[in-house]
Amino acid sequence: MAPTMSLEEFAQFWEKSEYASPYNRELELQPHSVRPDWCVLKVEYARNLVGDPNTRVLHGGVITALLDAAFGFSIFVKMPQMPQIRPMATLDLRIDYLKPATPDKAVLGGAVCYKMTADLAFVRGCAYHELADDPIATAVGIFMFTDGPTLIGNEELAR
Amino acid sequence: MKFADISSSCRASNDWGPLVQSVPYARFLNLRIDIKGEEFTCILPFDQKLIGNPVLPALHGGATGGFMECAGMFYLLWQMDTQTLPKTIDFNIDYLRTGLARDTYANVVMVKQGRRVANLRIEAWQSSPDKPIALGHCNFMLGA
Numbered sequence: 460m461a462p463t464m465s466l467e468e469f470a471q472f473w474e475k476s477e478y479a480s481p482y483n484r485e486l487e488l489q490p491h492s493v494r495p496d497w498c499v500l501k502v503e504y505a506r507n508l509v510g511d512p513n514t515r516v517l518h519g520g521v522i523t524a525l526l527d528a529a530f531g532f533s534i535f536v537k538m539p540q541m542p543q544i545r546p547m548a549t550l551d552l553r554i555d556y557l558k559p560a561t562p563d564k565a566v567l568g569g570a571v572c573y574k575m576t577a578d579l580a581f582v583r584g585c586a587y588h589e590l591a592d593d594p595i596a597t598a599v600g601i602f603m604f605t606d607g608p609t610l611i612g613n614e615e616l617a618r
Numbered sequence: 619m620k621f622a623d624i625s626s627s628c629r630a631s632n633d634w635g636p637l638v639q640s641v642p643y644a645r646f647l648n649l650r651i652d653i654k655g656e657e658f659t660c661i662l663p664f665d666q667k668l669i670g671n672p673v674l675p676a677l678h679g680g681a682t683g684g685f686m687e688c689a690g691m692f693y694l695l696w697q698m699d700t701q702t703l704p705k706t707i708d709f710n711i712d713y714l715r716t717g718l719a720r721d722t723y724a725n726v727v728m729v730k731q732g733r734r735v736a737n738l739r740i741e742a743w744q745s746s747p748d749k750p751i752a753l754g755h756c757n758f759m760l761g762a
Contacts, residue, residue, distance in 0.1 A: 481672065524680025527670075551711060554708060
């Protein structure tokens with residue numbers, strides 16, 4: 460059973476890692492709620508993140524980043540010695556866009572890590588405004604832990 | 619805003635800056651489009667704000683993904699006259715190598731252009747096109 464974490468502890472932890480992750484800070488991703496089985500981050504509507512000026516809908520890339528970050532945090536809260544920052548990289552990510560985000564509304568990104576092995580973490584989640592069962596986008600992903608120096612600067616590493 | 623008008627004036631001048639400028643998120647990423655003959659390249663200039671992991675350092679997976687999605691959209695606007703922006707239906711990304719703190723390039727292949735849906739393969743690379751850092755595969759719903 461993974462230990463639980465209060466929203467305050469999570470927010471503190473996020474502040475630290477947000478400081479460490481410029482792109483999350485740039486999009487102003489904020490913790491919204493945290494449970495081992497559902498970690499939620501929030502991105503506020505911002506005009507400079509619009510994908511289509513005619514509809515004023517946020518670009519899909521913002522949803523991608525929101526879910527990618529939420530996936531990362533759903534993995535951290537499942538770590539046996541939580542909170543523990545284990546370096547990892549996104550291995551693959553699939554997003555289905557079900558409906559456009561509503562302009563002027565914040566978007567929530569919720570995620571759960573449903574399987575973890577020594578090397579990999581399997582995650583799923585969705586982006587939504589109020590209800591997770593009325594999603595803007597659904598997503599699944601796989602992350603790989605990158606402990607040790609082998610994957611740093613893996614430009615030449617055959618895959 | 620009529621994207622077909624912007625695209626056709628960009629096509630005439632071969633300066634795609636105005637198209638990028640018309641999409642706020644693409645402007646936020648500071649994207650560039652370079653077209654030489656039939657070769658389309660979208661460029662994501664490196665910026666400190668794109669970093670996801672400062673220890674390596676590595677680009678944020680969401681930044682690489684968003685860039686590739688933009689590249690696909692601009693490729694379609696270059697390829698066809700459409701009044702509305704193509705809409706992403708789904709997007710699959712395989713991250714193959716660490717995105718380093720340097721410029722990233724994307725090339726796009728139209729796998730299939732249907733009447734309503736276009737299927738694209740998007741390859742993002744840094745040092746050389748034969749060493750992609752990420753491969754994207756996506757379906758776009760084509761606009762009117």
